[in-house]
Amino acid sequence: MGSKEESQIRDLALAPEGRRKIDWAAAHMPLLNTLRERFEKDLPFRGLKIGICLHLEAKTAYLAEVIQAGGAEVTVAASNPLSTQDDVVAALVDNGIYAFARHGADDAEYGAHLRALLDRHPDALIDDGGDLVGTLHRERPEQSREIIGGCEETTTGILRLRALEREGALAFPMIAVNDAYCKYLFDNRYGTGQSVWDGIMRTTNLVVAGKTAVVVGYGWCGKGVAMRAKGLGARVVVCEVNPIKAIEAIMDGFEVMPLVEASREADFVITVTGNRGVVGKEAVAAMKDGAVLCNAGHFDVEIDKEALGEAGPPREVRRNVQEYRQKDGRRLYLLAEGRLVNLAAGDGHPVEVMDMTFALQALSLRRIVEQGRQWEPRVYPVPEDIDREVAKLRLATLGVRIDRLTEQQERYLRSWNLE
Ligand SMILES: NC(=O)c1ccc[n+]([C@@H]2O[C@H](COP(=O)([O-])OP(=O)(O)OC[C@H]3O[C@@H](n4cnc5c(N)ncnc54)[C@H](O)[C@@H]3O)[C@@H](O)[C@H]2O)c1
Numbered sequence: 001m002g003s004k005e006e007s008q009i010r011d012l013a014l015a016p017e018g019r020r021k022i023d024w025a026a027a028h029m030p031l032l033n034t035l036r037e038r039f040e041k042d043l044p045f046r047g048l049k050i051g052i053c054l055h056l057e058a059k060t061a062y063l064a065e066v067i068q069a070g071g072a073e074v075t076v077a078a079s080n081p082l083s084t085q086d087d088v089v090a091a092l093v094d095n096g097i098y099a100f101a102r103h104g105a106d107d108a109e110y111g112a113h114l115r116a117l118l119d120r121h122p123d124a125l126i127d128d129g130g131d132l133v134g135t136l137h138r139e140r141p142e143q144s145r146e147i148i149g150g151c152e153e154t155t156t157g158i159l160r161l162r163a164l165e166r167e168g169a170l171a172f173p174m175i176a177v178n179d180a181y182c183k184y185l186f187d188n189r190y191g192t193g194q195s196v197w198d199g200i201m202r203t204t205n206l207v208v209a210g211k212t213a214v215v216v217g218y219g220w221c222g223k224g225v226a227m228r229a230k231g232l233g234a235r236v237v238v239c240e241v242n243p244i245k246a247i248e249a250i251m252d253g254f255e256v257m258p259l260v261e262a263s264r265e266a267d268f269v270i271t272v273t274g275n276r277g278v279v280g281k282e283a284v285a286a287m288k289d290g291a292v293l294c295n296a297g298h299f300d301v302e303i304d305k306e307a308l309g310e311a312g313p314p315r316e317v318r319r320n321v322q323e324y325r326q327k328d329g330r331r332l333y334l335l336a337e338g339r340l341v342n343l344a345a346g347d348g349h350p351v352e353v354m355d356m357t358f359a360l361q362a363l364s365l366r367r368i369v370e371q372g373r374q375w376e377p378r379v380y381p382v383p384e385d386i387d388r389e390v391a392k393l394r395l396a397t398l399g400v401r402i403d404r405l406t407e408q409q410e411r412y413l414r415s416w417n418l419e
Contacts (some may be wrong), residue, residue, distance in 0.1 A: 007099045008116060010086035018058075018091030022065070025058035028351040030397040031359035031390065032066050039070030044366045046071030051122030053114065053132035054153065055083040055343050056101050059354040061092050063126075066362055068097060077117040079128040079153075081105035082336065083343035111135070118143065124369050125150030126361055127174075129298050130157035137164060137171060144171035149372035151175045151364045152379075153357070155188070155219070156274045156298035161379045173375040175364040177357070180382035182390040184220045187357045191349030192342060193224025196270060196296045197232060199346035203320045203335050204292060209233030214266040216259060217273030218245040221296055225270055226254055237262045263287045270341075271295045271302035281307040287332055294335035296342060303338045320345045359390045 004012060026033065039045070050072040054060040060076075068074045076092060078084040078101040089099045098120060100113035114135045121143070127133050127150060136144050149172045152158050158178050164170040177183055201208065213229040215222050216239045226249070229236045238249035239259040246256045259279070263269065263286040271278050274297045284307045287293075295302045308314075314322035314334065322334045336344035348354070363386045395402065405413070 003093050003096050003098045007093045008102070008113065009089045009093055009099050010102050012090050012093060014087035015090040015094040018061070018085065018087035018089065019094070021058040021085070021088055022061045022091055025351050025354075026062045026065075029059070029062060029355040029358070031355045031393045032062060032362065034393060035359060035362050036066045036069050039066060039362075039366075043071035045369060048123045048369060049073045049075065049120060050124055050126070050365070051117050051120065051132065052076045052126045053079050053117065054126060054128045055079055055348055056089050056092075056099075057083060057085045057343070057348055058088050059348065059351055059358065061088045063358040063361060064092060064097055065095065066358075067365065068095075070362075070366070073120075074098070075100070075117050075120045075122060077101055077113045077132070078105070078110070079131060080339060080343065081110050082339045083348065115139075121146060124148045124365060124372070126153070126365060127151070127157055128153035130160035133157075133164075133174070134160060137169060141171070147172045149173040149175070149368040149375065151177045151361055151368065153361070154178050154298055155184075155221075158379065159274065165377075165379050170377045170379070172377050173368065173372050173380055174378075175368060175380050175382055177360050177364055177382055180360050180387045180390075182356050182360055182387050182394075183382075187349060187353050188220035189224035189227075191224070191353035191357075192221040192272070192296055193226075193228040194353075195342035195346055195349050196221075196225050196272075196294075197228050199341040199343075200268065200270075200292070200294060200335065203318070203341070203345040204333075206292070208268070211235070211267035212237060212265045213268045213270065214239060214259070214262040215254075216269065216271045216278055216302075217275075217297070218242075218249045219272070219274070221272045223248075223252070225272055225296060226252070229268075230254075234268070237265070259283050260286050263291075266291050269293045272297050273302060274298060276301040277304050279303045279307075281310075284308055284326070284332065287330065289330040290333070292333045292335065293338075294341040294345075295338050296340055298340065300338040303334065305334070305338055308332060308334060356390055356394055359393060360386060363389065 075098040084101045084103040100116040158176045213234040214237045215226045238254045240246040263283040308324040311327045314324045317323045324332045
């Protein structure tokens with residue numbers, strides 16, 4: 001049976017609209033286009049099955065097609081059912097890719113989709129957030145041994161992989177794509193920064209200038225969200241638990257204070273910590289009427305929905321906006337049910353940013369299938385030559401040239417004896 005019979009998706013008839021979206025993304029992804037040409041020639045994935053669990057929208061879809069062009073049989077599942085775009089998934093299936101994903105799938109269906117992907121017995125994986133690799137380790141230890149290795153996209157997934165590694169339980173090598181310079185410096189910072197505000201603005205249609213934006217977590221994503229809030233004219237307050245990051249935020253020109261204090265003044269609260277229960281009862285009690293809350297961290301556990309809903313269930317007042325009335329009459333608005341706002345209420349990161357991230361993914365996956373059988377089951381950084389190659393490719397597509405070290409300078413930098 002082919003992909004059209006076996007896949008579980010919303011509706012194959014949506015494929016033409018999905019194809020237009022993928023074509024638009026592909027036209028703005030010069031790095032992936034270069035890799036596609038290389039892969040079509042070298043066929044590095046010939047005879048292999050590749051399982052991909054990512055946010056299923058146009059850019060990811062193009063990554064799946066580039067890997068397919070390298071000779072792989074590709075199967076995709078969603079890393080978050082609210083970010084799945086049904087038309088894009090239909091276009092993939094129409095193009096011979098197996099897909100198990102539906103927008104809005106509940107937890108049980110989401111889990112069933114991950115298992116359906118694993119039933120196709122992939123040789124290598126790309127994961128985002130660690131749910132696929134987690135399911136494999138929890139439920140199918142035998143099958144884990146079939147896997148050559150894989151790549152993990154995000155901070156949260158890498159935390160889980162490192163936990164598995166610490167327990168000696170990781171069954172195959174994984175490359176931590178998130179930790180490459182060409183990922184977090186651009187994707188986490190500029191990608192999240194721009195797309196989170198795009199998601200908030202298109203969902204609420206509210207002005208940002210002159211308002212107070214509270215950014216909780218000043219990691220790579222938080223820095224981008226704070227930077228763009230400032231650019232939009234907001235007063236920005238940062239909340240942190242790490243004293244070093246707190247100083248960094250102050251030196252970057254932001255106010256820093258505990259969340260409960262910041263909550264009293266917040267018009268927007270954006271969590272981006274990768275942690276759970278960050279906005280809890282106390283913060284909810286302190287918020288003023290009309291505050292808008294959203295999350296950009298990987299899972300929908302950062303804002304405590306039980307604390308928000310103590311006085312009763314929410315009602316949808318606008319697409320993707322839920323109003324939680326408090327006992328004292330205050331109205332608090334949660335976007336996209338607390339899931340990643342840029343993906344669940346927008347199109348995710350800008351195309352050119354994902355072009356770099358997915359070039360890292362494609363090259364790392366190639367390295368894993370070519371060499372991973374000889375590697376210990378550990379979490380590996382992206383090889384430095386791949387990180388540099390992606391940066392060079394990006395500069396080339398921008399038409400930017402840079403200087404080179406002279407031989408004398410290289411010698412100078414390598415030596416300890418400076419006479
Ligand atoms: N929305 C997106 O498209 C997108 C993109 C990349 C990463 N992510 C996700 O965003 C999250 C953050 O990623 P990152 O790369 O910025 O991680 P990071 O580790 O660089 O930063 C997280 C920051 O949150 C802080 N923090 C933790 N608990 C906190 C708490 N209770 N209160 C205040 N601060 C707290 C930490 O001290 C740290 O500085 C992760 O879940 C990651 O997977 C989302």
